[in-house]
Amino acid sequence: MLWCLQDSDLKNLLLAFAKHYNVYAPIDVSIPVADGKHVKRTIFSKVKSGLDLRNLNLETLPEIPVKHLFYPPVEVLFSIKKSKNVELVEEMPSIEKTLIFGLRKCDLNAIKRQDLLFSTHNDVWYLHRRELTTLIGIHCFEPLNSYCFCNSQELEDFGDLMLYELSNATKHWFFKAAEQLCKENESFANSNFNDLKINLKSKLYIVEICSEKGFELLSNFKKFFVKKHVSKMLGLNVSDLELLEVVKRLTPKTRVLKHSKAINALTPSDWASVSEQCLSCGICTCTCPTCYCFEIFDKEVKTLKGFETLRLRTWSSCQLQEFTRIANDFVFRSEKWERFKHRVMHQNIYFKQRYGKQLCTGCARCIVNCPVHIDWVGFINKKNLQGLGE
Numbered sequence: 001m002l003w004c005l006q007d008s009d010l011k012n013l014l015l016a017f018a019k020h021y022n023v024y025a026p027i028d029v030s031i032p033v034a035d036g037k038h039v040k041r042t043i044f045s046k047v048k049s050g051l052d053l054r055n056l057n058l059e060t061l062p063e064i065p066v067k068h069l070f071y072p073p074v075e076v077l078f079s080i081k082k083s084k085n086v087e088l089v090e091e092m093p094s095i096e097k098t099l100i101f102g103l104r105k106c107d108l109n110a111i112k113r114q115d116l117l118f119s120t121h122n123d124v125w126y127l128h129r130r131e132l133t134t135l136i137g138i139h140c141f142e143p144l145n146s147y148c149f150c151n152s153q154e155l156e157d158f159g160d161l162m163l164y165e166l167s168n169a170t171k172h173w174f175f176k177a178a179e180q181l182c183k184e185n186e187s188f189a190n191s192n193f194n195d196l197k198i199n200l201k202s203k204l205y206i207v208e209i210c211s212e213k214g215f216e217l218l219s220n221f222k223k224f225f226v227k228k229h230v231s232k233m234l235g236l237n238v239s240d241l242e243l244l245e246v247v248k249r250l251t252p253k254t255r256v257l258k259h260s261k262a263i264n265a266l267t268p269s270d271w272a273s274v275s276e277q278c279l280s281c282g283i284c285t286c287t288c289p290t291c292y293c294f295e296i297f298d299k300e301v302k303t304l305k306g307f308e309t310l311r312l313r314t315w316s317s318c319q320l321q322e323f324t325r326i327a328n329d330f331v332f333r334s335e336k337w338e339r340f341k342h343r344v345m346h347q348n349i350y351f352k353q354r355y356g357k358q359l360c361t362g363c364a365r366c367i368v369n370c371p372v373h374i375d376w377v378g379f380i381n382k383k384n385l386q387g388l389g390e
Protein backbone atom coordinates (compact mmCIF):
# COMPACT_ATOMS: atom_id res chain seq x y z
CA MET A 1 0.00 0.00 0.00
CA LEU A 2 1.20 3.51 -0.80
CA TRP A 3 0.06 6.92 0.35
CA CYS A 4 -1.91 8.65 -2.41
CA LEU A 5 -3.51 12.04 -3.03
CA GLN A 6 -6.49 12.37 -5.37
CA ASP A 7 -5.97 15.13 -7.93
CA SER A 8 -9.41 16.50 -6.98
CA ASP A 9 -8.10 17.08 -3.41
CA LEU A 10 -4.86 18.79 -4.44
CA LYS A 11 -6.06 22.41 -4.46
CA ASN A 12 -7.90 22.00 -1.13
CA LEU A 13 -4.73 20.57 0.36
CA LEU A 14 -2.70 23.57 -0.84
CA LEU A 15 -5.28 25.92 0.68
CA ALA A 16 -5.12 23.98 3.95
CA PHE A 17 -1.31 24.29 3.90
CA ALA A 18 -1.70 28.05 3.27
CA LYS A 19 -3.38 28.46 6.69
CA HIS A 20 -0.12 27.37 8.37
CA TYR A 21 2.65 28.20 5.87
CA ASN A 22 3.59 30.71 3.22
CA VAL A 23 2.85 28.42 0.26
CA TYR A 24 4.50 28.86 -3.16
CA ALA A 25 3.40 26.86 -6.22
CA PRO A 26 3.92 27.07 -10.03
CA ILE A 27 1.21 29.47 -11.19
CA ASP A 28 0.62 31.22 -14.51
CA VAL A 29 0.64 34.97 -13.98
CA SER A 30 0.11 37.83 -16.38
CA ILE A 31 3.00 40.30 -16.38
CA PRO A 32 2.65 43.83 -17.85
CA VAL A 33 5.19 44.68 -20.56
CA ALA A 34 5.53 47.71 -22.87
CA ASP A 35 2.56 49.36 -24.66
CA GLY A 36 -0.04 48.12 -22.15
CA LYS A 37 0.52 44.51 -23.25
CA HIS A 38 0.79 41.50 -20.95
CA VAL A 39 2.71 38.24 -21.24
CA LYS A 40 1.95 34.96 -19.49
CA ARG A 41 4.71 33.58 -17.28
CA THR A 42 4.83 30.51 -15.01
CA ILE A 43 6.47 31.38 -11.71
CA PHE A 44 6.50 30.09 -8.13
CA SER A 45 3.85 32.42 -6.81
CA LYS A 46 2.40 32.77 -3.31
CA VAL A 47 -0.92 30.99 -2.80
CA LYS A 48 -3.28 33.26 -0.90
CA SER A 49 -6.67 32.00 -2.04
CA GLY A 50 -8.44 29.57 -4.34
CA LEU A 51 -8.36 32.26 -7.05
CA ASP A 52 -4.56 31.93 -7.32
CA LEU A 53 -4.90 28.17 -7.83
CA ARG A 54 -7.16 28.56 -10.88
CA ASN A 55 -3.91 28.99 -12.83
CA LEU A 56 -1.85 26.26 -11.15
CA ASN A 57 0.48 24.92 -13.86
CA LEU A 58 2.21 21.57 -13.31
CA GLU A 59 3.19 21.13 -16.97
CA THR A 60 5.90 23.81 -17.24
CA LEU A 61 9.20 24.44 -15.47
CA PRO A 62 8.71 27.83 -13.76
CA GLU A 63 10.81 30.48 -15.46
CA ILE A 64 12.42 31.66 -12.24
CA PRO A 65 13.64 29.24 -9.55
CA VAL A 66 13.08 29.61 -5.79
CA LYS A 67 16.58 30.59 -4.63
CA HIS A 68 15.38 34.11 -3.73
CA LEU A 69 13.28 32.59 -0.94
CA PHE A 70 16.46 31.46 0.87
CA TYR A 71 19.00 33.88 -0.53
CA PRO A 72 17.24 37.22 -1.31
CA PRO A 73 18.57 39.52 -4.05
CA VAL A 74 19.23 42.22 -1.43
CA GLU A 75 19.94 41.44 2.21
CA VAL A 76 21.00 43.60 5.14
CA LEU A 77 23.75 41.71 6.97
CA PHE A 78 24.18 44.21 9.78
CA SER A 79 23.82 47.90 10.49
CA ILE A 80 26.08 50.42 12.19
CA LYS A 81 24.07 52.90 14.23
CA LYS A 82 25.75 56.15 15.08
CA SER A 83 24.53 58.13 18.09
CA LYS A 84 26.80 58.99 21.02
CA ASN A 85 28.55 55.69 20.50
CA VAL A 86 28.91 53.55 17.41
CA GLU A 87 26.78 50.43 17.73
CA LEU A 88 26.97 47.38 15.44
CA VAL A 89 23.63 45.56 15.18
CA GLU A 90 23.34 42.16 13.49
CA GLU A 91 20.15 42.06 11.41
CA MET A 92 18.32 38.74 11.72
CA PRO A 93 15.29 38.84 9.41
CA SER A 94 11.94 37.63 10.70
CA ILE A 95 11.23 34.42 8.82
CA GLU A 96 7.95 32.56 8.53
CA LYS A 97 7.28 28.87 7.89
CA THR A 98 7.30 28.28 4.15
CA LEU A 99 6.21 25.39 1.94
CA ILE A 100 7.21 25.12 -1.72
CA PHE A 101 5.05 22.83 -3.83
CA GLY A 102 5.77 21.44 -7.30
CA LEU A 103 9.58 21.43 -7.39
CA ARG A 104 11.18 19.30 -10.09
CA LYS A 105 14.20 17.13 -9.42
CA CYS A 106 16.57 19.71 -11.00
CA ASP A 107 15.35 22.41 -8.62
CA LEU A 108 15.37 20.11 -5.58
CA ASN A 109 18.99 19.24 -6.36
CA ALA A 110 19.79 22.92 -6.89
CA ILE A 111 18.59 23.54 -3.31
CA LYS A 112 20.68 20.59 -2.10
CA ARG A 113 23.77 22.06 -3.79
CA GLN A 114 23.16 25.51 -2.36
CA ASP A 115 22.64 23.87 1.07
CA LEU A 116 26.09 22.34 0.69
CA LEU A 117 27.65 25.68 -0.15
CA PHE A 118 25.87 27.85 2.41
CA SER A 119 26.28 25.30 5.23
CA THR A 120 30.02 25.00 4.49
CA HIS A 121 30.23 28.75 5.09
CA ASN A 122 27.71 28.62 7.97
CA ASP A 123 25.47 31.29 6.41
CA VAL A 124 22.99 31.74 9.28
CA TRP A 125 20.48 33.72 7.19
CA TYR A 126 20.26 31.05 4.50
CA LEU A 127 20.26 28.14 6.96
CA HIS A 128 17.52 29.65 9.10
CA ARG A 129 15.24 30.08 6.08
CA ARG A 130 15.94 26.53 4.89
CA GLU A 131 15.19 25.09 8.31
CA LEU A 132 11.71 26.64 8.22
CA THR A 133 10.95 25.47 4.67
CA THR A 134 9.29 22.24 3.53
CA LEU A 135 9.85 21.02 -0.02
CA ILE A 136 7.31 19.03 -2.05
CA GLY A 137 8.56 17.69 -5.36
CA ILE A 138 6.86 16.27 -8.42
CA HIS A 139 8.48 13.62 -10.59
CA CYS A 140 9.08 14.32 -14.31
CA PHE A 141 8.16 11.41 -16.54
CA GLU A 142 8.87 13.52 -19.63
CA PRO A 143 11.34 16.40 -20.09
CA LEU A 144 9.64 19.77 -19.54
CA ASN A 145 11.46 21.29 -22.51
CA SER A 146 13.76 20.14 -25.28
CA TYR A 147 16.85 21.76 -23.72
CA CYS A 148 16.82 19.96 -20.30
CA PHE A 149 19.85 17.77 -19.69
CA CYS A 150 19.31 16.66 -16.08
CA ASN A 151 20.17 13.05 -16.89
CA SER A 152 23.87 13.88 -17.13
CA GLN A 153 24.05 15.89 -13.90
CA GLU A 154 24.15 13.13 -11.24
CA LEU A 155 20.88 14.18 -9.56
CA GLU A 156 19.83 12.55 -6.30
CA ASP A 157 16.52 11.96 -4.50
CA PHE A 158 15.91 15.00 -2.32
CA GLY A 159 13.01 16.85 -0.68
CA ASP A 160 10.44 16.19 2.05
CA LEU A 161 7.56 14.70 0.03
CA MET A 162 7.68 13.56 -3.59
CA LEU A 163 4.62 13.09 -5.85
CA TYR A 164 4.35 10.69 -8.78
CA GLU A 165 1.37 11.21 -11.10
CA LEU A 166 -0.65 8.07 -11.84
CA SER A 167 -3.15 8.70 -14.65
CA ASN A 168 -4.03 7.35 -18.08
CA ALA A 169 -1.24 9.59 -19.42
CA THR A 170 1.46 8.13 -17.13
CA LYS A 171 0.27 4.56 -16.41
CA HIS A 172 2.53 3.06 -19.10
CA TRP A 173 5.55 4.01 -16.94
CA PHE A 174 4.16 1.85 -14.12
CA PHE A 175 3.68 -1.11 -16.50
CA LYS A 176 7.19 -0.61 -17.83
CA ALA A 177 8.49 -0.60 -14.23
CA ALA A 178 6.51 -3.76 -13.42
CA GLU A 179 7.91 -5.52 -16.47
CA GLN A 180 11.43 -4.58 -15.39
CA LEU A 181 10.74 -5.68 -11.82
CA CYS A 182 9.46 -9.08 -12.96
CA LYS A 183 12.60 -9.61 -15.01
CA GLU A 184 14.72 -8.82 -11.94
CA ASN A 185 12.59 -10.80 -9.43
CA GLU A 186 11.05 -14.12 -10.48
CA SER A 187 8.71 -14.26 -7.47
CA PHE A 188 6.53 -11.59 -9.15
CA ALA A 189 4.69 -13.75 -11.68
CA ASN A 190 2.94 -11.46 -14.17
CA SER A 191 1.83 -12.18 -17.65
CA ASN A 192 0.05 -8.96 -18.50
CA PHE A 193 1.96 -5.72 -19.03
CA ASN A 194 -0.65 -4.30 -21.36
CA ASP A 195 -1.59 -0.93 -19.93
CA LEU A 196 -4.35 -0.43 -22.52
CA LYS A 197 -6.61 -2.83 -20.62
CA ILE A 198 -6.68 -0.50 -17.61
CA ASN A 199 -8.71 2.68 -17.68
CA LEU A 200 -8.13 4.92 -14.68
CA LYS A 201 -11.19 7.04 -13.98
CA SER A 202 -9.29 9.80 -12.20
CA LYS A 203 -5.80 11.12 -11.76
CA LEU A 204 -3.98 10.63 -8.48
CA TYR A 205 -0.52 11.24 -7.06
CA ILE A 206 1.48 8.58 -5.24
CA VAL A 207 3.09 10.31 -2.28
CA GLU A 208 6.55 9.28 -1.13
CA ILE A 209 7.71 10.37 2.33
CA CYS A 210 11.36 11.44 1.98
CA SER A 211 12.19 13.03 5.36
CA GLU A 212 10.97 13.50 8.91
CA LYS A 213 9.56 16.89 7.90
CA GLY A 214 7.61 15.13 5.14
CA PHE A 215 6.32 12.52 7.59
CA GLU A 216 5.17 15.23 9.99
CA LEU A 217 3.45 17.16 7.20
CA LEU A 218 1.56 14.09 5.98
CA SER A 219 0.56 13.21 9.57
CA ASN A 220 -0.75 16.74 10.19
CA PHE A 221 -2.83 16.78 6.99
CA LYS A 222 -3.74 13.08 6.96
CA LYS A 223 -7.38 13.61 6.01
CA PHE A 224 -6.29 14.56 2.47
CA PHE A 225 -4.31 11.35 1.89
CA VAL A 226 -5.45 7.75 1.38
CA LYS A 227 -3.54 4.48 1.32
CA LYS A 228 -4.03 2.48 -1.87
CA HIS A 229 -2.85 -0.85 -3.21
CA VAL A 230 -1.46 0.67 -6.38
CA SER A 231 -0.29 -2.56 -8.07
CA LYS A 232 -3.70 -4.15 -7.51
CA MET A 233 -5.40 -1.09 -9.06
CA LEU A 234 -3.31 -1.72 -12.17
CA GLY A 235 -3.92 -5.49 -12.15
CA LEU A 236 -0.24 -6.17 -11.39
CA ASN A 237 1.22 -8.75 -9.06
CA VAL A 238 4.23 -6.86 -7.67
CA SER A 239 5.12 -5.18 -4.40
CA ASP A 240 3.98 -1.53 -4.30
CA LEU A 241 7.17 -0.31 -2.66
CA GLU A 242 9.42 -2.08 -5.15
CA LEU A 243 7.27 -0.85 -8.03
CA LEU A 244 7.75 2.74 -6.85
CA GLU A 245 11.51 2.22 -6.53
CA VAL A 246 11.68 1.17 -10.21
CA VAL A 247 9.34 4.00 -11.33
CA LYS A 248 11.76 6.45 -9.67
CA ARG A 249 14.62 5.12 -11.76
CA LEU A 250 12.69 5.69 -15.02
CA THR A 251 14.01 9.19 -15.56
CA PRO A 252 12.81 11.36 -18.47
CA LYS A 253 14.64 10.94 -21.74
CA THR A 254 16.43 14.27 -21.78
CA ARG A 255 19.50 15.07 -23.82
CA VAL A 256 22.83 14.74 -22.01
CA LEU A 257 25.86 16.99 -21.67
CA LYS A 258 28.86 15.02 -22.93
CA HIS A 259 30.98 16.20 -20.15
CA SER A 260 34.31 17.16 -18.84
CA LYS A 261 36.79 15.99 -21.47
CA ALA A 262 35.28 18.15 -24.19
CA ILE A 263 34.73 21.12 -21.83
CA ASN A 264 38.36 21.03 -20.67
CA ALA A 265 39.64 20.77 -24.23
CA LEU A 266 37.82 23.87 -25.55
CA THR A 267 40.23 26.53 -26.83
CA PRO A 268 39.91 30.32 -26.37
CA SER A 269 38.63 30.55 -29.94
CA ASP A 270 35.94 27.90 -29.17
CA TRP A 271 34.82 29.95 -26.16
CA ALA A 272 34.83 33.12 -28.26
CA SER A 273 32.74 31.34 -30.85
CA VAL A 274 30.07 30.02 -28.45
CA SER A 275 29.80 33.38 -26.64
CA GLU A 276 29.91 35.56 -29.76
CA GLN A 277 26.27 36.70 -29.40
CA CYS A 278 26.43 37.08 -25.60
CA LEU A 279 25.20 40.47 -24.34
CA SER A 280 26.80 40.11 -20.87
CA CYS A 281 23.34 40.81 -19.44
CA GLY A 282 23.52 38.28 -16.57
CA ILE A 283 20.00 36.86 -17.13
CA CYS A 284 21.51 33.36 -17.25
CA THR A 285 22.98 33.66 -13.75
CA CYS A 286 19.96 35.47 -12.26
CA THR A 287 17.57 32.75 -13.40
CA CYS A 288 19.94 29.87 -12.62
CA PRO A 289 18.79 27.98 -9.49
CA THR A 290 22.38 27.45 -8.32
CA CYS A 291 24.37 30.61 -9.20
CA TYR A 292 25.20 32.58 -6.08
CA CYS A 293 27.71 35.37 -6.92
CA PHE A 294 27.20 38.42 -4.74
CA GLU A 295 28.73 41.76 -3.82
CA ILE A 296 28.94 43.39 -0.44
CA PHE A 297 28.84 47.14 0.07
CA ASP A 298 27.87 49.76 2.62
CA LYS A 299 25.09 52.29 2.25
CA GLU A 300 24.38 55.25 4.50
CA VAL A 301 20.69 55.90 5.21
CA LYS A 302 18.94 58.66 7.12
CA THR A 303 16.68 57.55 9.98
CA LEU A 304 14.57 59.45 12.54
CA LYS A 305 17.43 59.13 15.00
CA GLY A 306 20.20 60.27 12.67
CA PHE A 307 22.27 58.31 10.20
CA GLU A 308 23.02 54.62 10.06
CA THR A 309 25.10 52.52 7.72
CA LEU A 310 23.80 49.27 6.29
CA ARG A 311 26.13 46.47 5.22
CA LEU A 312 24.28 44.98 2.20
CA ARG A 313 24.74 41.76 0.27
CA THR A 314 23.28 41.89 -3.24
CA TRP A 315 23.18 39.37 -6.08
CA SER A 316 25.73 39.90 -8.80
CA SER A 317 26.85 38.00 -11.88
CA CYS A 318 30.17 36.66 -13.15
CA GLN A 319 28.94 37.71 -16.61
CA LEU A 320 29.23 41.41 -15.76
CA GLN A 321 32.58 43.01 -16.45
CA GLU A 322 32.45 45.10 -13.26
CA PHE A 323 32.16 41.91 -11.19
CA THR A 324 35.81 41.19 -11.93
CA ARG A 325 37.00 44.78 -11.35
CA ILE A 326 39.33 44.85 -8.36
CA ALA A 327 41.80 47.28 -6.76
CA ASN A 328 43.62 49.68 -9.02
CA ASP A 329 40.79 49.34 -11.57
CA PHE A 330 42.19 46.00 -12.74
CA VAL A 331 39.66 43.73 -14.52
CA PHE A 332 40.80 40.13 -14.47
CA ARG A 333 38.18 38.73 -16.91
CA SER A 334 37.82 41.64 -19.27
CA GLU A 335 36.85 39.59 -22.33
CA LYS A 336 33.28 38.34 -22.72
CA TRP A 337 34.45 34.82 -23.66
CA GLU A 338 36.53 34.58 -20.47
CA ARG A 339 33.47 35.35 -18.35
CA PHE A 340 31.29 32.94 -20.33
CA LYS A 341 33.93 30.23 -19.97
CA HIS A 342 34.17 30.87 -16.23
CA ARG A 343 30.40 30.37 -15.79
CA VAL A 344 30.30 27.04 -17.65
CA MET A 345 33.52 25.81 -16.02
CA HIS A 346 32.39 26.78 -12.53
CA GLN A 347 29.01 25.13 -13.01
CA ASN A 348 30.44 21.89 -14.36
CA ILE A 349 34.09 21.53 -13.30
CA TYR A 350 35.40 23.90 -10.60
CA PHE A 351 32.55 23.43 -8.09
CA LYS A 352 32.87 19.65 -8.47
CA GLN A 353 36.61 19.82 -7.80
CA ARG A 354 35.85 21.58 -4.53
CA TYR A 355 32.58 20.01 -3.35
CA GLY A 356 32.45 16.61 -5.10
CA LYS A 357 29.48 17.28 -7.41
CA GLN A 358 28.85 19.68 -10.24
CA LEU A 359 26.78 22.77 -9.43
CA CYS A 360 24.67 22.69 -12.59
CA THR A 361 21.53 20.53 -12.37
CA GLY A 362 20.62 20.63 -16.06
CA CYS A 363 17.41 22.71 -15.83
CA ALA A 364 18.41 24.64 -19.00
CA ARG A 365 16.98 27.96 -17.76
CA CYS A 366 20.25 29.67 -18.76
CA ILE A 367 19.57 28.56 -22.35
CA VAL A 368 15.81 29.07 -22.48
CA ASN A 369 15.89 32.50 -20.76
CA CYS A 370 18.98 33.82 -22.58
CA PRO A 371 17.78 36.64 -24.87
CA VAL A 372 19.98 35.28 -27.69
CA HIS A 373 19.45 31.58 -26.79
CA ILE A 374 23.06 30.49 -26.52
CA ASP A 375 22.92 26.69 -26.38
CA TRP A 376 26.29 25.99 -24.76
CA VAL A 377 25.33 22.34 -24.13
CA GLY A 378 24.66 21.77 -27.83
CA PHE A 379 27.96 23.48 -28.66
CA ILE A 380 29.97 21.27 -26.27
CA ASN A 381 28.22 18.11 -27.49
CA LYS A 382 29.05 19.05 -31.08
CA LYS A 383 32.70 19.53 -30.13
CA ASN A 384 32.59 16.19 -28.33
CA LEU A 385 31.27 14.53 -31.51
CA GLN A 386 34.14 16.10 -33.42
CA GLY A 387 36.47 14.18 -31.06
CA LEU A 388 37.65 17.10 -28.94
CA GLY A 389 39.07 15.81 -25.66
CA GLU A 390 39.36 12.18 -26.85
Ligand code: SF4
Pocket residue numbers: 277278279280281282283284285319366369370371372373374
Ligand atom coordinates in the same frame (compact mmCIF):
# COMPACT_ATOMS: atom_id res chain seq x y z
S1 SF4 B 1 21.77 35.40 -20.65
FE1 SF4 B 1 22.78 34.95 -22.61
S2 SF4 B 1 23.33 36.97 -23.38
FE2 SF4 B 1 22.91 37.26 -21.19
S3 SF4 B 1 24.94 37.02 -20.19
FE3 SF4 B 1 23.94 35.00 -20.18
S4 SF4 B 1 24.73 33.99 -22.02
FE4 SF4 B 1 25.13 36.19 -22.27
Ligand code: SF4
Pocket residue numbers: 284287288289290291347359360361362363364365366367
Ligand atom coordinates in the same frame (compact mmCIF):
# COMPACT_ATOMS: atom_id res chain seq x y z
S1 SF4 C 1 23.86 26.47 -15.40
FE1 SF4 C 1 22.01 26.57 -16.63
S2 SF4 C 1 21.33 24.44 -16.79
FE2 SF4 C 1 22.80 24.53 -15.12
S3 SF4 C 1 21.52 24.81 -13.27
FE3 SF4 C 1 22.15 26.87 -13.99
S4 SF4 C 1 20.46 27.54 -15.31
FE4 SF4 C 1 20.23 25.32 -15.02
